Amino acid sequence: MAAQDENGAAVAPGDTTAYWPTPLAARLYASVAGVLVYLRAMAVFLVVWHLASLWIGNPILLPSPLDAARALVDLTLQGEVFSNVAASLTRLGASFALAVLLGVPLGFAMGLSRAVFEMVDPLIELLRPISGIAWIPLGMFILGVGEALPTAIMFYGAFFPIVINTVVGVRSVNPSLVQAARVLGVGHAQIVRHVVWPAALPNILVGARLGAGAGWMAMVAAELIGAPSGLGFAVEWYRELLMTPSVLAFVFLIGLLGYLFDRLLRWLQRVLTPWSQAEGGVS
Numbered sequence: 001m002a003a004q005d006e007n008g009a010a011v012a013p014g015d016t017t018a019y020w021p022t023p024l025a026a027r028l029y030a031s032v033a034g035v036l037v038y039l040r041a042m043a044v045f046l047v048v049w050h051l052a053s054l055w056i057g058n059p060i061l062l063p064s065p066l067d068a069a070r071a072l073v074d075l076t077l078q079g080e081v082f083s084n085v086a087a088s089l090t091r092l093g094a095s096f097a098l099a100v101l102l103g104v105p106l107g108f109a110m111g112l113s114r115a116v117f118e119m120v121d122p123l124i125e126l127l128r129p130i131s132g133i134a135w136i137p138l139g140m141f142i143l144g145v146g147e148a149l150p151t152a153i154m155f156y157g158a159f160f161p162i163v164i165n166t167v168v169g170v171r172s173v174n175p176s177l178v179q180a181a182r183v184l185g186v187g188h189a190q191i192v193r194h195v196v197w198p199a200a201l202p203n204i205l206v207g208a209r210l211g212a213g214a215g216w217m218a219m220v221a222a223e224l225i226g227a228p229s230g231l232g233f234a235v236e237w238y239r240e241l242l243m244t245p246s247v248l249a250f251v252f253l254i255g256l257l258g259y260l261f262d263r264l265l266r267w268l269q270r271v272l273t274p275w276s277q278a279e280g281g282v283s
Contacts, residue, residue, distance in 0.1 A: 063245045068252065071245035080234065085253065087229040088219060091147065092261070095154035095215055096208075103159050103211070104204060107166025111200070112192070117167070124163060132156040132218040136225055150222035150230065158215035165207025169200030202273045209265045216258045231257075 046065050053064040063071075075081045110117040132153040143149045173196050181191045223232025231254050238246040 060242055060244050063248060067245040068248040071243070072249035072252065075246060075249055081253065084229060084231050084234045084250070085257065087227075087233075088223065088231045089257070091151045091154060091219060091230065092212075092216060095151045095219075096158055096212055099155050099158035099162055099211055099215065100208065103162035103207075104166050107163045107204075107207075108170055108192070108196075108200075110163070111167045111170025112196070124160065128160045128164075133221045136222060139222075140225070145228060147227075150219055150227045150232075153222035154215040154219045157218035158211035161210035161214055162204070162207040165203045165210065166200065169203025169207075170196055172203065173199040198275075202269070205265065205269045205273060209262060209269075212261055212265060213258065216254075216261065220254055 049062075049065050053059070053062045056062045059067060072081070106120065110120055135156065136149070136153060139149045139152060143152060177195050177199070178191055181195050186194075219230070220232040220235070223230040224236045227233045231250050234250045235247055235254075238244075238250070
């Protein structure tokens with residue numbers, strides 16, 4: 001019997017690396033294996049959910065997965081899924097882009113300058129532990145119910161992970177690389193561009209993933225209270241109508257979209273920082 005690795009792939013005797021005839025075959029196997037792992041986990045979750053719904057025996061408290069699936073199909077055919085998803089994704093895109101545009105430069109300034117760090121870090125550490133949800137009542141007074149409030153809350157949730165991970169990335173640059181560039185007569189701006197930026201980019205992308213997740217969770221809370229549309233708004237609307245299958249349908253969409261956005265950022269990590277993946281970076 002041929003030797004196998006931990007994933008069941010054939011390996012050469014005495015080797016721990018899976019053998020594939022072409023790199024494309026290896027990538028296809030990795031993709032299929034990832035999908036199978038995801039489907040297996042989802043199957044277990046759905047079985048547990050179905051058994052719990054049977055045990056409770058009240059479809060208003062906990063409908064079955066099939067009831068939630070029917071509700072999702074109906075909401076899709078009515079167009080409510082597309083309108084609410086579009087509203088939430090638009091807010092996510094605006095808030096995330098703003099968090100990146102402000103957080104990355106600020107993180108670079110804090111990482112490169114001790115004076116800037118000592119001036120800004122106390123404020124960052126004062127505000128960071130405060131959940132964005134805590135600002136919703138005040139935000140409703142200032143911004144009202146509309147697009148501005150959930151976008152601001154999402155920006156608040158995404159901003160701090162991006163700043164902190166950028167600072168960590170800048171400060172983790174190998175000093176020997178900076179010294180070597182200086183010996184060769186490279187200017188400060190070129191060092192930042194060609195040495196510091198590539199070295200810090202993996203950490204920045206990790207911060208972007210964490211920030212996107214935090215912003216997405218904050219979005220749901222903000223839309224529950226202070227938005228006229230979106231996934232969070234839909235969850236609260238159908239909760240008030242006691243239409244629990246529709247509530248769970250939108251909850252499922254929230255989780256699915258968050259997962260897909262994280263997968264997109266992971267793909268960007270692999271494309272933009274292949275050296276980090278080769279060194280065993282987080283994927």
